[in-house]
Amino acid sequence: MSFSSQRAVSAKLSEMRENPLFRTLAWSLTAIVALTSACGDEPAADFAQAQNETPTVLAAAAPVVPLFDANTALEPALVVDTPTALITRLADRSRDRHAREAQFQSYEHYLPLYFENRTHSIEIIDRVAKGGKDITVNITSLWPLDTPDFRAFYQGQAVLSQYWFNVDMTQVDPLHYTATVNYNAKENRQIQLGDRMEIEISPFMLPPVVGRANYYGTAFLYVVGQGGMVPWEGKGSTLDSFPLPQEAWLGGRTTVSYNYSNEPVHLFKQMATNLAPVNAQPFVEGRRLHHTDFGTGAHSESGNPVFTAQQNKLGPAYIARSCISCHPHNGRSLPPDMGPSERDVQFHVNNAPWADLHYTVNGGGQQSFRMPHDNGTNNNTQVVKGLPGGAAVQYHFTIGNASGGLSTTTPVQFTVSDGNSSGSSSYGYTVLSPPLLYTVKVGQVSGTTVTAHPQLGWILQPQSTSGSAEGAVRISSWTATSGTFGDGTAYQLRRPNYTFTGPVPANHSARIAPPLVGLGLLEALAESTLSSLADPDDTNRDGISGRMQTVTDPQTGQQRLGRFGWKASKARLSHQIASALNTDMGVTTSIFRVPDCGAQQTCPGASTELSDADLDKMVRYLAVLGVPARRNLGDAQARQGESLFGSAGCARCHTATLTTSPYHPLAELRGQTIRPYTDLLLHDMGPGLADNLPEDGASGAEWRTPPLWGIGLTAATSGGEAYLHDGRARSLTEAILWHGGEAEASKEAFRTLSSANRAALLKFLQSL
Missing domain, CATH: 2.60.40 (Immunoglobulin-like)
Known part of the structure; x- marks a missing residue:
């Protein structure tokens, strides 16, 4: 069904909110909810389970309770x-x-x-x-x-x-x-x-x-x-260090200095420049969890031991085996046809105290590894990443035995292709299918109520640790739309079409994984700062009517400002991470203790598989990832593009400069002047970008303004370019041209620019 009528409902509710009695009642209800949450023995489990099972009702925005205030305990100043x-x-x-x-x-x-x-x-x-x-x-x-x-x-x-x-x-x-x-x-x-x-x-x-x-x-x-330390740039033949101008500090003092070691792929992985001593070990230990396969315990980077404490937590239904699987190099994921045609291959040798893998690719030099050993199972597993699709691989093993002897297997050759596998229970290989690097949310819509899909739950999970998976989805084709710029230059846009295996949800929304830098700074923005940017009824008549998303805190039941996710459906970074662990990997926490299950599977009972201490490490890791600095400050074309970005009205939603709250617990994030280019508000982006699955009060056409910091590094970190919620845009130009609804005027301003001015605006975006 269409949700265009929701704006009329929102207008009526806005009128109701002007009534003092309505405001008093709303605040009273919030207080009652907060009091109720304080009286329960396990509020986290109760509210989280309610969120997993209770229908979503599109309703009026309630007053929100700030995440942090003057009573929040603060970590030491830096x-x-x-x-x-x-x-x-x-x-x-x-x-x-x-x-x-x-x-x-x-x-x-x-x-x-x-x-x-x-x-x-x-x-x-x-x-x-x-x-x-x-x-x-x-x-x-x-x-x-x-x-x-x-x-x-x-x-x-x-x-x-x-x-x-x-x-x-x-x-x-x-x-x-x-x-x-x-x-x-x-x-x-x-x-x-x-x-x-x-x-x-x-x-x-x-x-x-x-x-x-x-x-x-x-x-x-x-x-x-x-x-305090300052982010720097190198000048002269020796690249002597000079402070970057503060306009380049996109992440305030978390901003990372320019890179001169020719490693752009790693720019989203760095510690904040102002990282506090108290967060040094939590950062690296949180990173280890971020890179851990929750099935095998293997680290995504070679040379690191199996994390045995995190084994066997995956599933039973899941999308990806680790966080890093969906966020390559902490960047955004790409639709399947946009990424590299490479595959990972898993080799195994079972029931042996040790084993060495030896292999060649297309007749090249031999590579050898001592395979990671699992003491609990006495098995050895090695995942070789990024082998070219269609490549000829020849391998054999050197296998140790309990008496100290060793044996060598006969060389075997195979072609790298999806699903290819061979060997026995003793040893062999499997070509791993590429992980689904996007999430498909599902549900059933009736009027203004959204309930879980009866067979799939809230998320389609195409992988399973046992038995059959829920189903699968793939992009079967693209629907092209042609247009022209004001100067007559032609362009073509495309929209994905999906094919489902198994149950076909009538209501669904495909989402690619976004980049991960700056999340702690977004959490540190005060609710009052963001509410000052909202104009839900477009009282200034500029055509922009951004509104705050309100969501229920799964731990307390309080109403919070939504910040994270494409629809701003999560209030805290911990909620976002715990939700992804739950739905994407099937790993439960104290926040979300019940897996997302449909009727097709036997759902395990409530549990807490990942400890609060480990979840806190993951939160701290993502919270204090450094934000790359803005580049090309002296480029006249980029400067011109910055001016055009403002005159086209882009900055009405992509707010350039904000200041974080003085009350966030982490010292790195407090009182920072940042340049995220977002207002974190929901905006109606028109029918071209709409799906048919509302979420937490956001209609299918409403999307949270995504931050733009780091967007110019997309190709370097992700290995390609894909923008917007489903990755349909292959370039920044296409992403802009898909804007509609509240952004229609800005899109048209860009479309009618001269070729030179369009190039300037894009040069500015690429500098971020």
């Missing part, structure tokens, strides 16, 4: 101003190489065992800021270090890792080290206010240590007397 010094505290991780070594491409990635004792905290005591003459740098490690190297004041003349000041830090005790700088060796004078002091620390680990011992650190830029 910059402390004392009478004698300005103190900055932050955290870092071990790195493979130095920041400017493009020839190695080994600075931004994560080494094996990155989560084991390979983070450290840094304290900078700046006495120059208070009239003193020196700066002390202290570090605290999790493992004894071999007199870590401390470097300051970047030089980069002989090699790109050269500094003017180089010393071995003094050991205070096995986990604490210190160094003091009292001279600017770069300028050959005393340190002064405003000096640019780049620092780098090499935390070489003392034996005995599992894995590699020698590491390097992040190149941080500290401006003397200002406090």
Whole structure:
């Protein structure tokens, strides 16, 4: 059915809200709900189960309860101003190489065992800021270090890792080290206010240590007397570090410095520049969970051990086996035909204490791996990722036995194609089908009520750990629509058509996975900030009527402002993660204890498979991922495009600059001036983008304004481009041309621009 009539209903409800009696009643009901939630023994389980099973009713927006306020407990500040010094505290991780070594491409990635004792905290005591003459740098490690190297004041003349000041830090005790700088060796004078002091620390680990011992650190830029680290850009032939202009700080002080190691694929994976010491280990341990297969416990990156504590939590019905499966490199997912034609192959050797895999691809050089071993099952499993579709692979195993002997299997050759498998229960291989990198929400609509699909539940889950899956969906074809720009240039848009195997839901909505940077900053925006942007009745008559989404908190039952998801259906980052674990992987938490099940399957009872402590690590990891800096600030074409972005009306919804609340618990996120280019409000985008499945009060045509930070790095991180909720747009141009409804005027403004002006606007977007 059509939901165009919902606007009329909303207008009537808005009129009702002007009645003082209505407002009093609404606030009273909110208070009653909050009181009721406080009286239950297990409010989290009760409300979460209710959310899984209770119909959604499209209704009026109720008053929302802020996530954070003046009573929220705050983690320690990162910059402390004392009478004698300005103190900055932050955290870092071990790195493979130095920041400017493009020839190695080994600075931004994560080494094996990155989560084991390979983070450290840094304290900078700046006495120059208070009239003193020196700066002390202290570090605290999790493992004894071999007199870590401390470097300051970047030089980069002989090699790109050269500094003017180089010393071995003094050991205070096995986990604490210190160094003091009292001279600017770069300028050959005393340190002064405003000096640019780049620092780098090499935390070489003392034996005995599992894995590699020698590491390097992040190149941080500290401006003397200002406090806090700043994101930097390299200038000149040596790429000397200078503070980026603040307009480039898309994520405030979480913003990541420019990359000079030629690793754009890793730009969404970095720690916030202002990462707090308290969040260093939770960040890397949360990242480990993010990369863990909840069936096998395997890590998505080679060289890391099986996470046995997380095994056998997958399913029974699921979409993907890990978080990273749907968010490649923490970026957005692509429709199946948009991604690389590569496949992963799983090799297995069962009932053996160890096994080595040896294989070649298309007759190339032999690769060999010691396969990860599961002590519980005595099985060995290795997933080789990214083999070209259609490639000829030849493999064999070297297998150890309990008595200390070994055997070698006969070489076997196969072609990499979906579903191909061979071997026995003892050993063999399976070509894994590509994961469904989009979610298909389903339901039944009756009037203004949405209920779960009787056979599929709320989400179509095409994979199963046992028995038959619920069904499957694929893009069977594309419907093309042609048009022309104002200058006569032709363009073509396309809309996906889906084919279902199994039950065919009449109401459904396909969603690609969005990029993951900046989520903590969005959570830190105050409700009052976002409500000031709302204009649900278009009182200013500009054609834009963004409104706040209100959702029920699954832990307390309170009404909250929706922030996360394509329809802003989740209020907290923890709710978004717990929901994805539940519906996408079948992993239950204390927030959502009941799996999403349809009538086709036997649904397990309520449980908590992932602990609250582990969920908190995942939340902290995503909350403090650094946001890449805006690029090409000096590009005249991009500057012109920024102006056109405003004059076309794009910024009416894609709000450029916001400031986060002072009450978020995480110090990294409080009081940050950010540039997300979103208002987080729901907007009617017209029939062209509408589906037929309302969600939590949002009609099929309403979508939350997605942030634009990082959008220019889509191809680099995802391996291709796909935009909008279902990935139909193959370019930013197509994404703009699909805008309708409230954005119709802005779309037309873009469509009628000259070719040169269109290119300028796109250049601006690509700089974000």
